[in-house]
Amino acid sequence: MATLSMSTDTGALREPTPPSSKLRWLFLWVSVLLLALLLVSRVLAVRFLSEMHTQELAATRALAERTRALSGLCLSMQSYDQAVQQFVAQTAADRDAEARRRLDQLTLEIDADFERYPIVRDSEEDALLNGMRGVFSQQRTFYITILAARPAERKRQAESMLAGHVVPIQKQILDWSGKLQVWNIERLQQADRGLVTQFANLQGSLSRVLAIGFGSGLLLVLGGMAYIVRLDRQTRARYVELARSRHALQQLSARLVDAQESERRAISRELHDEVGQALGALLVDIGRLSTTLSGDHPEVKAQLDNLKSVAERTFQTVRNIALLLRPSMLDDLGLAAALEWQGREVSRRSEIEVSVESESVPESLPDEYKIYIYRLVQEALNNAVRHSGARNAKVVVERLARSIVVRVTDDGRGFDPGRSRGMGILGMEERVKRLGGTLRVESQPGKGAIVTADLPIPAGGDA
Amino acid sequence: MKQTSVLLADDHTLIRAGLRMVVDAQPDLTVVGEASDGREAVAMAGKLKPDVVVMDIGMPSLNGIEASRQIRAALPDTQVVMLSMHSDEGYVLRALKAGAKAYLLKDSAEADLARAIRAATAGKSFFSPAVGQVLLQDYMRRLQRTGGEDSYELLTPREREILQLVAEGKSSKEIANLLNLSVYTVETHRAKLMQKLNLRSVPEVILYAVRKGIIS
Secondary structure (H helix, E strand, O other): OHHHHHHHHHHHHOOOOOOOOHHHHHHHHHHHHHHHHHHHHHHHHHHHHHHHHHHHHHHHHHHHHHHHHHHHHHHHHHHHHHHHHHHHHOOOHHHHHHHHHHHHHHHHHHHHHHHHOOOOOOHHHHHHHHHHHHHHHHHHHHHHHHHHOOHHHHHHHHHHHHHHHHHHHHHHHHHHHHHHHHHHHHHHHHHHHHHHHHHHHHHHHHHHHHHHHHHHHHHHHHHHHHHHHHHHHHHHHHHHHHHHHHHHHHHHHHHHHHHHHHHHHHHHHHHHHHHHHHHHHHHHHHHHHHHHHOOOOHHHHHHHHHHHHHHHHHHHHHHHHHHHHOOHHHHHOOHHHHHHHHHHHHHHHOOOEEEEEOOOOOOOOOHHHHHHHHHHHHHHHHHHHHHHOOOEEEEEEEEOOOEEEEEEEEOOOOOOOOOOOOHHHHHHHHHHHHOOOEEEEEEOOOOOEEEEEEEEOOOOOOO | OOOEEEEEEOOOHHHHHHHHHHHHOOOOEEEEEEEOOHHHHHHHHHHHOOOEEEEEOOOOOOOHHHHHHHHHHHOOOOEEEEEEOOOOHHHHHHHHHOOOOEEEEHHHHHHHHHHHHHHHHOOOOEEOHHHHHHHHHHHHHHHHHHOOOOHHHHOOHHHHHHHHHHHOOOOHHHHHHHHOOOHHHHHHHHHHHHHHOOOOOHHHHHHHHHHOOOOO
């Protein structure tokens, strides 16, 4: 039984919880975070790389600067040496003063060179530089003693002095300068090594960030997919459920319509057959009794007349109720006669004059068709009587090549079919659908109404 | 006195019993059989050949209208008195078309049954008074609402005379004899009055006459 399976289904139908919006926000935030992470790490990496580039440039520039300063220094010292040697070698006393000025100038230049040498606060470089300066001042002290001597003496001692002092000092200076150069190159290499380490660090942190980003992105995608799959499945399940319950509902309402009809028929038959016939028999008996007694007992006859009129009224009431439940002319005379009767009934009790055209209706229609067409017309006429204020209504039942068309037209005040769809129209729709047909309600305020049902010819109906 | 044989057809025993007592109380009427549905009624009528069949409209297996048609087709001398709960013209007209001569409402069956049977035997129509009233009311209401004219006013006195005779069940030849006219003249009058009143068959003429109270 569909009714039973429906009642077990109601558990699933109970208040479907809407999917929580929390999860949606979580997805949004994680995605935003992920994108922000990638963006920030890109900005940082670019800045870091440009910084490294600057550092490298600075290191190279520093080396070039120092090399230039160092060679300048060496050059100045060499010039100084040569000047001293010239001075020692020459004998002309008149040119002493000039040579001395020249030497002083060179000394100043060398001092300036020393001052100009770019000094980093680094003890090693300082020590090397100071060593070199020390050698230079040793040389100067020595030269100053030479300079103090007279020119002839100077010339005599020059050879041995140069060999004994100047050359070794020059050698020392060269040594120091070589050491400085080596130190400079080392420093460059050191800076390079630092850069390489930094680069490696950058690489490491970049790949870490990428790994995190990729991992969480993957998680996000997987989570999203899982969520979508779940939603998808839920939607499908709900759709199937909806379709099933709609089908069940349709069946239920079809069965309701059927049940209502057979109930009515049963009650009507019961009323007609039992109550009606008993009353009929009673009337006949009362009539006979009253004929038999006529003249003899006037007071009894009066009572009998009273009895008879009560029985007659009851008889009519029962007949009317039975007719309302199930028009017996549908069984006795067929659909066309029943529709005509209904038209006359409506004309009798309302202000509407109903005309009925139903000659072409095949009388061999299945009972189901007859009663549904009858109910359809009944409902449409009832609506017209209750709401339309119409003066005339027309019922046409036509048999066409492939269908039976039932049309009820009235000239009342009409309505907007889109807005007012009462239970009456619903009931009509239900019956028409039950027969596999379509119902159309056309109306406009002030323009009357047309209710048209298009029913397929039943398989068992005559062709 | 010639006995009129009557067959009762009704699916309810109580009603049949009541009717039987009413009929048997009349010296000139005899119940010769009882049938409980339409099929049985047709079969018994064929066997008993009664003068009159009193037939209920609503019966199982074969209803009274169809049973009347079959009986009238097989036995032209057997008349049918129809019993019904309904005074609607759909029933009356169909009963007449099926060949019934009299139409009685069940709630007044007792009082009018004997008269109806006698009228039917004489080939005359008979209707319960209430039937005529209902038909007349319907007719008057329709005239009023549609603003139509009562076409009875359009008939000539001769046509009215012939209308009544036709409705009473007389043939053109009988009418011609009665009125001292030629059959041809009667046929012409008859066609004319039916055209004026928009009637298409003798049952419709009878129905019209009942409605107007010309016959009852």
